[in-house]
Amino acid sequence: MAIHDATRCRLGPSAALLALGLALPWAAGCGESAPSCPTLDAADDGAGGDGEAGADADADADTDADADADSEVAAATCGNGALEPGEECDLAELGGATCASLGRTPGTLACGDDCRYDTAGCAVCGDGRCEAGETPLTCAAECAVADVAAGAVHTCAVLADGSVRCWGARDGHQLGGVGDVSRPVRVPGIDDATKVAAGEGHTCVAHEDGTVSCWGRSGFGECRSIAARVWPPAVVTELTGVTALAAGAHHTCAILGDGTASCWGRSDFGNLGNGTHPARSATPQAVTGLSGVTTIAAGAQHTCVAASSGVSCWGRNDVGQVGGNDRNWHDLPERPVTGGLRAFGVGNFHGCACIMMPSWPPSAQGLYCWGNNAYGQLGVAPSPDALSPTHIDMGCPQVLEGGDAFTCSIPAAPGPVLCWGGNSFGQLGDGTQLSRHATAEVLDVADAVQLSAGASHVCARLADGTLRCWGRNVEGQVGGGTSARHLPYPVEPVGL
Template sequence: MHRSPGSILPTRGPSPRPFLPVNALLVSVLLTLGSGCGDSEPDKTNNCPNPSVGCGQQDSGTPDAGAPDAGNPDAGIPDAGIPDAGDPDAGSPDAGHPDACNPDAGSPDGGGPLPTAPTLIESSQSAHQVSAGQTVTFHVTGRDDLACPLQFTWDASSGTLGSPVTSAATSDVTWTAPPCVLWSSEVTITLTVTNNARLSTSKSFTVSAPRCPGPVVSGGVSHSLAIRGNGTLWSWGDNSFGQLGDGTNATRHAPVQVPGLTDATAVAGGHAHSLASRADGTVWAWGLNGGALGDGTTSIQYAPVQVSGLTGAISVAAGSSFSLALGADGTVWAWGLNGNGELGDGTTTDRLTPVRVSGLSNITALAAGTGHSLALGADGTVWAWGLNFHGELGDGTTVGRPLPVQVPGLTGVIAVAAGMYHSMALRNDGTVWAWGWNLKGELGDGTTTQRESPAQVPGVTGAIAVAAGGYHSLALLRDNTLRAWGSNDDRQLGDGTNTDRHTAVQVSGLTGVTSVFAGGGHSLVLRNDQAVWAFGSNIFGQLGDGSTPSGHGPVQVSLP
């Protein structure tokens, strides 16, 4: 039989006289003396305050309120016999942190582990190389040491991300490739996973996508343009006819953003007008307009207007007073003045809206000079039409052509460029070829003799890009150094002098160059850090560094 403390054991014989256990009797006496009241049974009514808390607080009806276990040596400390009593979750690693997944719920008492950044235990992507419009699915699984829910954030340097499908530990997202990619052929998709302690881990995926075939930087006769990585378009220099597209005719010595134009994929500067293609395949134009803007009028436009009827465009080129666009299907379209047959439609009729250039298909790149046009075929052939007074069509004659003719003797060509009255081609073996007018040595053959057929530029090997200005030429080599030749009146050759060069010289002070472009009397390069540098004429601020003197060496364009 279990014996309770202070219980009375049964006995045989006459019933003994009842008695109180010593402990209970002592407690009863003490309570009575300390109460200051005449209540001999303090815990049976609420007539007297609880003697253990004084007369200012009513008894809750619980014996010995305030002294949970007066007979316990640890009285006043609940559950003193249990380790860490008073710590509501002493057995939990997050003791003192009521909610481990809530960073604002309190501070750990030092008894549990500190939160750590989440980890990624699984990741995948459905493709690594895509064509325009193709989709790629990305998947990740994360882990948090405290098993708290994770937050997933996705970002892409180009293209379109769908809505992520996310659980507490996983996330899936679908990305759609853009028509083409600016600057490089790689797109970066970045995932950031964050836990409730605000600690994060990131992972980057890369996808190869088609690079935009059109130039992202361009020089007009006295103005310049550049597309930034986010697709915005910036312009600077001469603005007499609104060719900067900022709604004014004020000259700008530093870049200004062309308002209303986003998602630009290619840009071109003509004599006094400008063009841009967008990711949606439309083409926009602004500036001087004898029909070169393709909007059906001859009105000057100080802000971009859409070229009528063009869709699916992926690149543009601007001549003196005419314009070209390359379709994604390899067709070529032209509009503007056509007195020399530069529109290639078999006539010399000016066109205020685009017409298709006859007989061309599978074209991959375009170039436009003062009055002549060039097209590069996917098979490495070169086609030319328009003005041919100086042999700029390269067909061995000086007869103008209103329809495209193939430039003979050129195969394996991977790039073309057109100056005012000369033309250039880059072959896949790294050699550079030039033909046309040679007034200032722009053909780079050591003479000033005009050539009606292509001739190799001596001393230039390992080239990967070419550009043609007014009367000068440039070539970018595989080692990222630059060669230049031709007119140097405004120091557009970048060699520190103003002496014309009939053969190639190295441009000084520039490294890490990835692309090269040319204006009328100035030159532009794009470096591997996406900075644009310029040198040459700066009368109208076309170097874009905020200054106005002419004859600059390489300076960085002050783009944002």
């Protein structure tokens, strides 16, 4: 709303300035000198009389005169091509403002008939960038969520325009050099991301050219450096042709275009999968004996991959999370599942896979899980660790994903997301904090196409390009503040 001279005279220069939120030409520093104001004489307006009634009449007349003056000033100033107090712009006079200076995409800034900025020529859906005011539903070509990764206490998403938004975290570095935030912020300098992976304190992205860059905590080399903190992103120079990423607590792995896999970072549990176990390696190491790898997932200190031949896992195995029927660490891939793989997912200390073998009887097909089961995350009542895959009486889903002590799935037939296991922070998404081994329906989440679980929170990417997250939110990892989120919360990765 423009404030013209007469109104400004009534408010005083400081009040007028505050009302506009602008530095006006006639106000500078601590001293102000307002333009001359019209003098309204009650007698000239036919208002007079003595005493209280006369004063009221004078006040009414003054108000009417002021309103007339407002109208006259507005008509006289807006549209004359000169920038005057109360105007953002006037015709071609923009006061030096540009689309960029207003925080919009570079473009053509114009002035409207009301002498306010017209930014329609700045941010336009279809210009290749997702910007403030645009959403996945209004501008899917740039703003739809293309990939999401939940770290231990932070979350990142790749948008259709290749930009990355992150939120949550303990120290901010995994977000991209900014402080901890509970609402999505853009990671500066990245506009060509295709995939994202989030660990305990680091984040990595794959770029359109097949390279990888990482940032955040890197004491074990998980960001291609042994520096305590890495920002700006460090390029993993040894890798090209990367098609997928996975991040554990302190290690990172990638699938390459030739169907092999490489890992780097912490390796004292055999995390690299190459037969060695140094404390750390900032240089990617090829995992031994893998080919035809299509999918990769990481737990806290172990990793699993899927290929046509089944599932192979390596790394820490103290609760059977590798599935090798023992508790020994495995520095080379172990194959707990062979053939017939439809889906698989890994939690911090467990794993699950859907197996459909034509030669098996129907009763033997379906879901198999292994590892820790303290909270029923394997789909059966809490029990001792399952050191090898155990058949679970549950249908075969199309997507499986595990967190710290819980599992979630997208069913093969259209329906709600299902979760089971630990629920102390509402990570099962059913509005309760009741842990259970039986499946719980996640409320208000339909048409999910991707799941990503952190330690105690989950995010689901929906078919329409939007995002829903739920679970622990102390660090803001669910988005939209830091209050508890026992039910899915719509996260808007744009518009800050």
